[in-house]
Amino acid sequence: MRLKVGIPRALLYYYYYPMWKGFFTALGAEVIVSSRTTKDILDKGVKQAVDEACLPVKLFFGHVLDLKDRVDCLFIPRIVSVERKAYICPKFLGLPDMVRHNIPHLPPVIDVTVNMCRKEKNLYKAFGEAGKIFTGNPFSIRKAFKYGLEEQERFERLNRVGFLPHESIEKMNKGLVAQNCSPHQHGEMTLALIGHGYNIFDSYISMNLIGKLRDMGVRVVTADNLSGSIIEDRSNELPKRLFWSLGKRMIGSAFHFMRSDGIDGIIHVASFGCGPDSFTGEIIERHMRRRGSAPLLNLTIDEHTGEAGIVTRLEAFIDMIRWRRAAQ
Ligand code: SF4
Known part of the structure; x- marks a missing residue:
């Protein structure tokens, strides 16, 4: 049976979902995304998150609650840096811990650390670790990682021709590429x-x-x-x-x-x-x-x-x- 990996439709979903989805599906997993945001999802997130959190983090909690009972594991990476010599907001660093401590009865969380500040190669390190949950074959993990990067490149190409990220994700789900579709311009x-x-x-x-x-x-x-x-x-x-x-x-x-x-x-x-x-x-x-x-x-x-x-x-x-x- 295919393992179901849950990805909350919030925070860095809008930046990296194609890469994450490509990687996990190439490893044979089924990727499940939380539903589109509703009042109920937001209200639940606001209730569950710490008061001091910003609105997008509160919403992330709502999306985790929406997913947690219908997946085998959740993908909540600990993101420190996504490029050389720069950092991302510290809220992303503590996200897996915040979620674990505030939401009971969670499925296992894949919380690999992405820290590209010193070396861009560290991205592979994080995915390599996540891949070991699905296979012991390093060749398959490397192949899945490469496929994830290609999917991300396709996504960014669609964005550059004028689509907005949520539209590019929809186009990719329908199997379209930048050459055969045109944006709302x-x-x-x-x-x-x-x-x-x-x-x-x-x-x-x-x-x-x-x-x-x-x-x-x-x-x-x-x-x-x-x-x-x-x-x-x-x-x-x-x-x-x-x-x-x-x-x-x-x-x-x-x-x-x-x-x-x-x-x-x-x-x-x-x-x-x-x-x-x-x-x-x-x-x-x-x-x-x-x-x-x-x-x-x-x-x-x-x-x-x-x-x-x-x-x-x-x-x-x-x-x-x-x-x-x-x-x-
Ligand atoms: S940058 Fe950080 S604090 Fe600001 S909205 Fe994003 S996660 Fe919240």
Whole structure:
């Protein structure tokens, strides 16, 4: 019987799911993803998580609860760093421990450590360890790892042609590749959405921000549509190198979009309770004010955010861009 591996549809799911899925399926496992976020999933997560946790971490707990009784094991890696000389938010480091200590009766947790800060090769070390749960054959593990990386590359290629990560995952599930499909690229104006993937692509938590913008005639672009080198180059414009991968991604993409001709405005989405978001938001705002470029809207979301308030702010922002264009 195939072992069922549960992957919560939250946090780094929106960045690395294709690689994880590719790796586990190549080893003969069945990958089960938690359901799409609902009020029930969020409420359960908020109740189970520690009060001090940020909204995306609370939501992660809800997704673990949704999965735990229908899988043989859960994949919750301990992620320290995803690239050389940079770290990820410390919440990811403690995630498997937080989940274990707050949710009783969990199936076994695959909590391998991913730390690429010193050596990128350490990624294989983590997957090699996870692979041993499924097979004793190092050749099969290496092959599965390679397949996972290829799937991740396919995913990133789809993102770069203009799909958003949740759309790319859907396309890949249907077996499509970048060459034979085209993204949603029309709209009366283009706005860049800057925020963590786990906030902006979860339609419940973001109150369907992307859907609402598209209904208002907006084409949405995000950091995922840019290559890693653009993000790296732009973020290097700061006097000091940023050593936080997710913050660098947001700042690098914001700096790129704020000087791109086709971009009419930028929306920065932050989570309530997120320390890194408060400083990235501040840096982006200061730079945009100094350069006097595209207008910026700052949105902060939490479990109590009202949909009506978000819609009003979006409508006002879009109207302001239209007036600005008319005046020009
Ligand atoms: S970066 Fe912010 S939102 Fe993301 S896990 Fe860390 S504290 Fe939470």
